[in-house]
Amino acid sequence: MAVSASVSQYKPFLDLIDTIHSQAEIARYLAVSGIALLIYDWLTTLDLEVEYTWSRKWTLARVVYHLNRVLPISLIGAILIPNVLFAPAHFTPSTSVLSSLPDPRVGGTNTRDRCKKVILSYSYSVIVLLVINCSASNGLPSSVRAELILVSSYLDYSLLGIVWPKVDIMVRRKSSASGVAWLNNTRLLIPGLVVTVGHATIEVTRSIDKTTVLVNPFPDLLQGCLASIPNSIWLAYFAGVLYELVVFCLIVRRIWSLGDGLGLTPLMRQLLKNGAWFFAVNLGLMLFSCVGSAYPSTIIMANGSGLLTALSSIMCSRIYFSMHEFARGDRVRISFGPPPTTGARASAIITGQFAIQMETFSDGSRSPSGLQVTFDTPPPSLGRSVSTKGKEVRVSDKLSV
Known part of the structure; x- marks a missing residue:
């Protein structure tokens, strides 16, 4: 009876x-x-x-890009895996880890505090990484940024709300008032980002402070910090979920509204394909972490797997290279109207293109230096001509402004 009572007593533990x-x-x-x-x-x-980074001068954009590359690997490989998930089994709250300093009289560090400090530092670093991911798009080519300001301007919503001074000469469209309103709305996301980061930092600090580090009863079998994380940590992700949802909806709505009547330009299709997917994946990851943190059966997987850190970094670098690939040619073209068709009616179709010429700045990026408007008509064999007083005038003009 005594043995049975003893087993039932320790069963919850x-x-x-x-x-x-x-x-x-x-x-x-x-x-x-x-x-x-x-x-x-x-x-x-x-x-x-x-091709796109090493040949450029050291700027804030390049520093942010390299941080997005190095920081996730450092966080998972140097902090999370060796110090949390695979921590030595003999590191238990009942023992103390002697300092690595030569003089042992410096004293020991209680492992309960050690595990908490490591987990807290990792959590803070993940928050910093997410902010970096939001601002890494500042390193896009100037030509792409120019059209972004013209058609969406979503990539510069974060960090300091930078509006690139090199592209202030953008052409105002008939919807310029809407565009200005859009820029003002995107700037409103900056305090939202600050509130999101502040809320996440406060909630993470509270949750880690309430975390219980357990004594390892089987040091020969179990590894890592045996920590019981409170379910309230899901609140640290809640503001981030709302923020990513708002940004995702704004991007999709803006791209579709600008494409209404004109059709989606190549860049807008690129933004819809990659930009929207980037924030959709981020939203999904934040939602997974938020919902997973609310249930005891998934709370450690959601917070200790590094999944949010790894995938958000990969998505950020992918959209960075996608935009550079889009602008790799000598020109960025904005096309209006469908392409010419073949046949007898092809002569009645006139297409227009804005070809934004690009020059290289001192930082290695490119910017628009002129706006060329080209109207192309079908070949002479199919072309439409107009006879005026015995003179043949062919409808084919090339205007440079």
């Missing part, structure tokens, strides 16, 4: 240890997979990085 261990195992697999994906993505896009 053993069940908790088993739950933590099971989730930690999945988190380990996800963390290793995440760092493998980061390295794979870096290696497969190294040629693009050399």
Whole structure:
């Protein structure tokens, strides 16, 4: 009877240890997979990085890009995996870890505090990384940024609300009032980003302070910090979910409204394909972390796997290179109307193109230096001509402004 009572007494504790261990195992697999994906993505896009980044001067945009590359690998590979998920089994709250300094009289560090500090520092670093991901698009080519201001301007909503002075000469369209209103609305997202970061920092600090680091009952079998995280940590992601949802909806709405009547330009299609997907994936990751943190059966996987860190970094670098690939040609063209068709009616179709000429700035980026309007008509064999007083005038003009 005494043995049975003793087993039932420790059963809740053993069940908790088993739950933590099971989730930690999945988190380990996800963390290793995440760092493998980061390295794979870096290696497969190294040629693009050399072409679009290494040849440029050191600017804030380049620093942000490199931080987006290095910081996630450092966080997962140097902090999360060795110090949290695979921490030595003998690091338990009942022992103390001697300082690595030569003089042991400096004293020891209680492992409960050590685990909490490591988890807290990792959480703060993830918040910083998400802010970096929001601002990494500042390194886009000037030619692309020019059309972005003309058609969406969404990539400059974050960090300091930068409106690029090099492209202030943009042509005002008939919807310029709407465009100005859009720019003002995007600037309103800046305090939203500040509130989101502040709210996440406060909630993370509160939750980690309430985290319980358990004694490892089986040091020969279990690894890592055995921590019980409070379910209230989902609040740290809630503001981020709302923020990403607002940004995603604004992007899709703006692109479709600008394409109404004119059709989607190549850049707008690129933004819809990659930009919207970028924020959609970020929204999905934030939603996974938020919902997963609300349930004890998934809370460790959602917070300790590094999934949000790895995938958001990969998506950020992908959209960065996608925009550079789009502007790799000598010109960025905005086309209006469908392409010419062949046949007898082709002679009645006139298409227009704005060809934005690009020059290189001192920082290696390109900017519009002139606006060329070209009206093309079908070949002479199919062309339409107008006879005026015996003179043949062919409808084919090229205007440069």
